[in-house]
Amino acid sequence: MNLNELRNQYQHISSINFSEHEDGMIHINVCNAHASGSICLYGAHVMSFTPAGEEDILWMSTESYRKKGKPLRGGVPLCWPWFGAHPQDESLPAHGLARLADWEFNSASETLESTIVELKLTSGDYSKKYWSNDFELLYRVSIGKELKLELTTTNTGSADFSIAEALHTYFNISDISNIRVSGFDGCAYTDTLTCTEEVQQGDITFNAETDRIYHDPAPESVIHDPGKSRKIINLRSNSRSAVMWNPWIAKSQRMPDFGDREYPGMLCVETANVRKNALTIKPGATHSMSAMISSIKQ
Ligand code: BG6
Numbered sequence: 001m002n003l004n005e006l007r008n009q010y011q012h013i014s015s016i017n018f019s020e021h022e023d024g025m026i027h028i029n030v031c032n033a034h035a036s037g038s039i040c041l042y043g044a045h046v047m048s049f050t051p052a053g054e055e056d057i058l059w060m061s062t063e064s065y066r067k068k069g070k071p072l073r074g075g076v077p078l079c080w081p082w083f084g085a086h087p088q089d090e091s092l093p094a095h096g097l098a099r100l101a102d103w104e105f106n107s108a109s110e111t112l113e114s115t116i117v118e119l120k121l122t123s124g125d126y127s128k129k130y131w132s133n134d135f136e137l138l139y140r141v142s143i144g145k146e147l148k149l150e151l152t153t154t155n156t157g158s159a160d161f162s163i164a165e166a167l168h169t170y171f172n173i174s175d176i177s178n179i180r181v182s183g184f185d186g187c188a189y190t191d192t193l194t195c196t197e198e199v200q201q202g203d204i205t206f207n208a209e210t211d212r213i214y215h216d217p218a219p220e221s222v223i224h225d226p227g228k229s230r231k232i233i234n235l236r237s238n239s240r241s242a243v244m245w246n247p248w249i250a251k252s253q254r255m256p257d258f259g260d261r262e263y264p265g266m267l268c269v270e271t272a273n274v275r276k277n278a279l280t281i282k283p284g285a286t287h288s289m290s291a292m293i294s295s296i297k298q
Helices: 003-009 248-254
Strands: 016-020 026-031 035-040 045-051 104-110 115-122 135-143 147-155 161-163 165-167 170-172 180-182 188-191 196-199 210-215 220-225 230-237 241-246 266-273 279-281 286-297
Touching (some): 035 135, 045 147, 147 279, 230 266, 279 286
Antiparallel strands (some): 016 026, 026 035, 035 045, 104 115, 115 135, 135 147, 147 286, 165 266, 170 266, 210 241, 220 230, 241 266
């Protein structure tokens, strides 16, 4: 559907409007009594979630590409069906095909509590360039007091397939050096930078580049941000991995789509199933992973 068709079909949903941006990207803009937010149809990329009276919970880079074929930097990129570099072929796009795809607008609805948008991606010419399997992906985004994200994978083919997946959430924070993250005490993790296996002691704090995969953490984690006088709570379900990432100084400078001085204002805490928690999905079977994100003012 093009912009006008979307506007006509969904004009009865008063908390949604559509706008067109760089490279023909369509944004779904939501504004209701509890929050506002925006989702880019390209990549099914949630770019913003701002509870009423607060600052955005999500972070977007001012240097992000806004061009199809490149991922957006910030918000919630969807990593699927692989995470990071492709395990066999590094020429394939990092983090999989979903964040570079043109998704379909499937449905929208609203209640007094929230506005719900559902986007869909089905296997076809685009996906088969990168991955041979038949699938349907449904992404349900609910914007209200909380942001609820649910990614559902269905195997529509006749053979098993394996997926890794992540809701690669970039949180907007005051200063990486002054925040802490609770919820991981005692949890085993792989330090991707040193390739070592470690166990978290106490809360997580940051003073250097950080890239870690936590295995089987408790479902809830909290970012404590005294600089913004708030806590951000992330409640995961059907997710057995959590990725923690901040590129710090040198890596920020190497990334063309990330400002050299932006790293203190962001932290990725990703709801995921990766590495040893990757999944096998049988023909006809469905798997859903979700995150519920909310904030408390302090
Ligand atoms: C994180 C990874 O999830 O994503 C990092 O753990 C990676 O290793 C980061 O650098 C950003 O990836 P990309 O492909 O969006 O630059």
